[in-house]
Amino acid sequence: MHMQLLPNDRVVMYDRTDFGISNISLPNGKCRPNSTDCSSHSVEYDVGSNTIRPLMVLTNVWCSSGTLMPDGSLVQTGGWADGYRRVRIYKSCATCDWQEIPNGLNQQRWYATNHLLPDGRQIIIGGRQAFNYEFYPKMSATENSPSFPFLVQTNDPNVENNLYPFVFLYPDGNLFVFANNRSILFDYSKNQVVKTYPTMHGGQPRNYPSTGSAVLLPLRMKKGVAESVEVLVCGGAPKGAFANSNNGRFDGALDTCGRIRISDPNPQWVMETMPLARVMGDMLLLPNGHVLIINGASAGVAGWELGRNPVLSPVTYRPDNQIGSRFEVQNPSTKPRVYHSTVVLLRDGRVLVGGSNPHDKYVFTNVLYPTELSLKAFSPSYLDLSSSSSRPRILSPKTKTKIRYGKQIDVTFLV
Structure with a gap:
């Protein structure tokens, strides 16, 4: 369900704790507290040796959220049931395991979004029926959760469509927040909307369960200042798709992307058409500045048994090309990666792809899209x-060189 690359080139992975018994046993006869489940629902994957180490995650991380902290530790928050208000911390070492803080959150957070802030804390925005935000770590025991009316305004009471909002840090320290089909620039320190952007053309929902995806495109810098800041939002499912999927009618996914230069005085959405419609897709920035769009389905929405027709072919998007020549279809995979699949960029430039489970338990046979526990490297x-x-x-330095934070290093290279 989730993967996070760590600074030591390991990848921590975690999944629901109530799917059933996993295929990996906890070490030394350990079992989950008050349970006969002695299997692991989290592992640390060593990319170099292609091995895993079982971990003990105590509470349910289903549709939780998290991000890396400045010290390289992963702070992971919320989830379902016993995980609603839980904070989990993972630091990688040979014997490290999850550490959990009961009631570490003020509010229940399920389908929230986390983002690292310039002061080293992380902001946790939204979640199901949580129209507010909070921070971790807290500045004091009495720190509250400011209300966020934008989440009320973008909430469809029948299907929501504003869960897992897209959040990006703007160079001035404010946050770009996109939910449903609308977006704002938000000053979280003053709880004020700085700018309201136009509704994306067509007004179609792009967040869970319509589940498109988004990236902040590489910044264009001039004399150390970002002169162009752009966001790309792709895919999703049309209005009404959630209700239709629950009734056995699977609407085609959206095949459009919206791109907006949020640094413009009068920013406008520019719409583009993908070669393949996609819902539940994952988007990654690649080292060459391109965007990878991978995984997902071409019909339905996110949820148990609600997606159809997996999209097997990844697509790359080249932001600097002219409109009409930005998308390129890549060679297809053979494994459907739909609901609860994920990707992460590795340090060697490959993309690690894993997971897929559109069922509320592990189901490996006699279903359209069996639970998929394999990993694959996309090159x-x-x-x-x-x-x-x-x-x-690289011509120099010829050997590994240490550099301290805030210092400079000269690198000579031949192109």
């Missing part, structure tokens, strides 16, 4: 041997 085109001659070659 973007820049890793092709034919591209090796175009890669920069």
Whole structure:
């Protein structure tokens, strides 16, 4: 369900604790508290050795959220039932495991979004029926959860469609927040909306359970200042798709992307058409500045048994090309990756793809899309041997060099 790359090149993975018995046993005869479940629902994956180490996550991380802290530790929050208000911390070492803080959150957080802030704390925004935000760590025991009316305004009471809002840090310290089909620039320190952006053309929902995806495109810098800040939002499902899917009618996914230069004085959405419609897709920034769009389905919505027609072919998006020549379809996979699949960019430039389970338990046979527990490495085109001659070659320093925070280092390379 979730993966996070850690600073030591390990990947921590975690899944629901109430799916049933997993295929990986906890070590030394351990079992979950007050349970006969002695299987692991979280692991640390060593990319270099292709091995895993079972971990003990105590509370349910279903549709939780989290982000890395400045010290490299993962702070992971919320979830379902016993995980609603839980804070979990993971620091990677040979014997490290999850540490959990009961009632670490003020509010129940299920389908919330976390983002690291310039002061080193993280903000936790929204969640089901949580129209507010809070911070971790707290500045004091009495720190409250300010209301966030934007989440009320974008909430569809029948289906919500504003869960897991898209959140990006703007260079001035404010936050760009996109929910449903609307977006704002938000000053969380004053609880004020700085700017309201136009509704995306077409007005279609893009957040869970319509579940599109979004990225902050690479910043264009001039003399150390970002002169162009753009957001790209792709895919999702049309209005009414959630209700229709629950009644056995699976609407086609959206095939549009909206791109907006949020740094413009009068920003407007520019719409583009993807070669493949996609809901539940994942988007990643690649080292060459391209965007990878991968996983998902071409009909239905996110949820148990609610998606159809997996999209097997990844697509890359090249932001600097002209409209009409930005998308390129990649070679297809053979494994459907639909609800509860995920990806993460590795340090060697590959993309790790894993998971997929559109069922409320582990189901491996006699279903359209069986539970998928495998991992696969996707290699973007820049890793092709034919591209090796175009890669920069570092001339100096010739050996590993340590650099302190805030210091400079000179690198000479041949292009």
